[in-house]
Amino acid sequence: MIPTNISWLSIDECLCPEMDNICYHPSGYRKPVVCAHKMVRNISQHLSTPPPPVDQIPNGGAVCFDSILLLVVVLQICILLLMLLFCFCSLRLATRCHTYSVNARRSIARRTQRAAAATLTAFNSRTSAPPSNVAEPLAIRGRRVAHETATTTTTHRVLTAAHRNSVLAEQKKE
Numbered sequence: 788m789i790p791t792n793i794s795w796l797s798i799d800e801c802l803c804p805e806m807d808n809i810c811y812h813p814s815g816y817r818k819p820v821v822c823a824h825k826m827v828r829n830i831s832q833h834l835s836t837p838p839p840p841v842d843q844i845p846n847g848g849a850v851c852f853d854s855i856l857l858l859v860v861v862l863q864i865c866i867l868l869l870m871l872l873f874c875f876c877s878l879r880l881a882t883r884c885h886t887y888s889v890n891a892r893r894s895i896a897r898r899t900q901r902a903a904a905a906t907l908t909a910f911n912s913r914t915s916a917p918p919s920n921v922a923e924p925l926a927i928r929g930r931r932v933a934h935e936t937a938t939t940t941t942t943h944r945v946l947t948a949a950h951r952n953s954v955l956a957e958q959k960k961e
Contacts, residue, residue, distance in 0.1 A: 793813050793814070793831055794814045795811040808822040
């Protein structure tokens with residue numbers, strides 16, 4: 788509470804922001820400087836009375852806007868995280884499927900090689916001509932073989948066997 792018996796003096800060079808104000812300071816002191824409107828006559832009484840109540844407009848709209856903005860930002864972050872999680876899961880699934888298909892191809896190739904080797908070994912122990920149902924090898928020791936080479940080799944084997952069979956047939960006739 789400011790005492791009412793203090794006399795206030797006006798200052799010529801006023802630094803108050805409003806144009807209609809006058810700067811005052813207590814007599815005998817340089818500070819505090821008080822800005823008051825020109826219409827105020829008794830500054831001590833004016834300073835001792837509380838200001839009239841001001842009807843404050845609740846800023847519910849601003850609070851609502853801020854909360855909606857925050858909700859939108861959080862929602863965007865959640866969507867981005869979900870997209871990142873989806874990309875990670877689909878990449879893992881694609882990698883797993885690729886690994887399974889590569890392993891399956893290798894397994895089938897190994898089984899085919901073993902079956903072909905077993906069939907050729909079993910047949911070669913009985914006779915030297917290859918059976919008609921044995922598949923031509925497309926790869927020998929992991930390297931691809933040209934189709935002509937495989938066909939030529941098979942044709943040569945068949946011709947050799949036919950020649951041998953014809954020679955054996957002629958020997959039996961004699």
